[in-house]
Amino acid sequence: MKTRFNIYKTIGLICLFIVVLASCTSDLDIIPKDDQTTLSEDLFDNDTAYKQVLAGIYANLALTGTDGGGSSNLKNIDAGTSQFGRVLLYTQTLSADQMIWSYExxxxxxxxxxxxxxxxxxxxxxxxxxxHLSIALANNFLRETTDDKLDGRNVSSAVRSEIPAYRAEARLLRAMAYYYMMDLFGKANFATEDDPVSSQPIVYDRAQLFDFIETELKEIETDLIAPRQNEYGRADKAVAYMILAKIYLNAEVYIKENKYSDCINYCERIIAGGYNLADNYLHNFMADNNTNSATNEIIFPIISDGVVTQNFGPTTVMINGSVGSIEENGIEVGVGSGGWGGALRVRKQLANLFGPAFANDDRNTIISSGRPIDIVDISDRDTGFILQKYSNATSTGSFGSDQTFVDTDFPLYRLADVYLMYAEAHLRGGGGSLSTAVDYINALRDRANNSNTITSGDLSLDFILDERARELHWEAHRRQDLIRFKRFTGGSYNWVWKGNGSNGISLPAHFDIYPIPQASIAANPNNLTQNPGY
Known part of the structure; x- marks a missing residue:
């Protein structure tokens, strides 16, 4: 079992089930399912509860319930379709040109x-x-940590000294939730701690969400802990800077405004925070990435632990799913020999980005082993190349604590992405330095043991898009990248099975945003409406 900020233990688990959390959207009918569940008024009488309840907000990024990987605290919603990291991977990566899931x-x-x-x-x-549950959890924590509430409970001065940072983290996690709603759905049910519990939420569109996220993250900066000074797994200033950099990089998509200079500014702030690339590219994706050199690079992880946080999250899915149906290479990556029988494979568009110049690049973990590159029949698990990027093995030669549920944290944000964002924002007119941008790209290649370094003449937007795929594949960025580059919808760039065509077909423009789930509209029919085209 890994040593970390214990964000998913005891009340950190239990607080996911506080019954008052239905305030954000009425389709979240949260019902206690555990004899140990404590309602909020009693829970907060204990000084030790504040950090544990904060832990519950983090826990919602990894867990779906308290009764193991198959349990769900969302009424009528299966755990397998609602684990945050896994569904983020599906919506951002499976929907694009890098990954195929065999079991349709x-x-x-x-x-x-x-x-x-x-x-x-x-x-x-x-x-x-x-x-939306992340938003509700954050709102509940903020309601219960006001000065009046703390005064009424005679909370100790030691705990009170921590509350400003705790509240800032809760607000950051809420802003991050709204960021993903803005990106994926273009709108969200909107509520803060100031809204009455169980009130019908209003709806914010993309422009309103952008303004809220930007304002909120700037307001909490003073109270957040400095970069790399918080416990592993907890957010700090650099996480806020990362979200700001990302909304600015994509601002022309979200609000039709150029914010590339702001993106450069926040990339520079992150880089100044003391981060360094991991010694080895693959350290970022191993079972000890909370203690190996990846801790210098990972800005914010979704924590996974094979004992404490058993869940079918993105790293458990990718490590078990990447084991080849022919190769049965599970033992070497720390799971069962057959894994999940070839559940995941690589679309040829990703494989083709690793040509001869990348044969020895550490980022190239594609295994062909005599397989055909084409996937003509998605159910045929023996076709298409496989990937061995993620592993439940450690950098010291051992393995994770469980051979199904992995110890490998999902690197939601890491420094390599910041280097690539800086280079792209520079090319899009955001300022900064061309030589610095080139140096950042070459630092990534040097780290990958790729001698094919670039010069300023090589740096172009098309190059950046391809290099982002080589560096960040299967890290839940690709859909967003393709939309920003105007390659996701339309027919200028097609990939296998895009639009259900074996060689890819054009997608209508409204597919740049996902539809609002019908069940969510039914829960807020007066305010929440469907996106155009659906």
Whole structure:
């Protein structure tokens, strides 16, 4: 078991079930399912509870319930379709040109990977609901940590000294939830701690969400802990800077405004925070990435622990799913020899980005082993190349604590992405330095043991898009990147099975935003409306 900020233990688990959390959206009918569940008024009488309840907000990023990986605290929503990291991976990566899921009878996956989704897709409902639960959890924590509440409970001065940072973290996690709603759905049910519990929420559109996220993250900066000074797994100033950099990089998509100079500014702030690239690229994706050199690079992880936080999250899915049906290479990556029998494979568009110049690049973990590159029949698990990027092995030669549920944290944000954002924002007119941008790209290649360094003449937007794929594949960025580069919808760039065509077909423009789940509209019919085209 890993040593970390114990964000998913005891009350950190239990607080996910506080019954008052239905305030954010009425389709989140949270019902206690555990004899140990404590309602908020009693819970907060204990000084030690404040950090544990904060832990519950973090826990919602990894867990779906308290009774193991198959349990769900969202009424009528399955755990397999609502784990935050997993559904984020599906919506951002499976929907694009890098990944194929073999078992299309799994709810919602066929429609996501063939770009056939509708408002009834259970994965979209899971993402919409899980993200709103993060908002509700944060709102509840903020309501219970006001000065008046703390005075009434005679909270100790030692705990009170921590509360400003705790509240800032809760607000950051809420802003992050709204960021993903803005990106994926273009709108969200909107509520803060100032709204009455169980009131019907208003709805914010993209412009309103952008303004809220930007304002909120800037307001809490003073109270957040400095970069790399918080406990591992907790957010700090650099996480706020990362979200700001990302909304500014994508501002032309979100609000039709150029914010590239702001993106450069916040990239520079992150880089000044003391981060360094991991010694080895693959350290970022190993079972000890909380203690190996990846701790210098990972800005914010979704924590996974094979004992404490058993869940079917993104790293458990990718490590078990990447084991080849032919190769049965699970033992070397720290899971069962057969894994999940070839559940995941690589679309040829990603494989083709690793040509001869990348044969020895550490980022190239694609295994062909005599397989055909083409996936003509998605159910044929022996076709298409496989990937061995993520592992339940450690950098010291051992393995994770469980051979199904992995110890590998999901690197939601890491420094390599910041280097690539800086280079792109510079090319888009955001300022900064061309030589610095080139140096950042070459630092990534040097770290990957790739001698093919670039010069300023090589740096172009098309190059950046490809290099982001080589560096960040299967890290839940690709859909967003393709939309920013105007390659996701339309027919200027097609990939296998795009739009359900074996060689790819054009997608209508409204597919740049997902539909609002019909069940969520039914829960807030007076305010929440469907996105155009659906």
């Amino acid at each position: 009878n799994d709810p919602g996956t066929r429609e996501i990977q063939r770009n056939l989704w509708t408002a009834q897709n259970p994965l979209l409902l899971g993402m919409f609901s899980r993200t």
